[in-house]
Amino acid sequence: DTGVSQNPRHKITKRGQNVTFRCDPISEHNRLYWYRQTLGQGPEFLTYFQNEAQLEKSRLLSDRFSAERPKGSFSTLEIQRTEQGDSAMYLCASSSPVGGDEHEQYFGPGTRLTVT
């Protein structure tokens, strides 16, 4: 098992462009999360999937953001019309409940987005 992977690791884009990030969770994990982290802050929850269903979205996830997990495996996070305030590290995590409880989320290395 290679853990959670994210691509690309770094992305530089100009304001107004669209970007898409990919997350590949640990293969048997049915839960997948997206977080955003800005400098000096802890990760902030964005959205959560259980299999292919998007079950929760944070108020941080504006209408320019969309996430999908079409087959319940990998997920994509798209940001349309990027703004400088979107510059951040975007983290993906996955987990699998054991006995109905989920205690540990496994995080990927993140995608660092810089909007110029």
Place this chain on the structure above:
Amino acid sequence: DAKTTQPTSMDCAEGRAANLPCNHSTISGNEYVYWYRQIHSQGPQYIIHGLKNNETNEMASLIITEDRKSSTLILPHATLRDTAVYYCIVRRTGNQFYFGTGTSLTVIP
């Protein structure tokens, strides 16, 4: 979920025990205490969690006070690789993790 309060930063000498405190005075009965850490430029890493009892694993020990209003993460023999930001989180299982700003631990040679 209950909020937590942690010191902004701490230092610890290499080889000594690092004791990281966390206050969670509004914790409710069904909320767990979790600790994660984040080494620079990496994603957060799970360390340990507990509900009422003290817990120990290969990485650390978690001491939870009897009233559950505070806890301490103990790294028994800190190494330079333990330099990281440590997050204390209280959460009901199934809910999202809300990370605060954590404690930046620096292990000094």
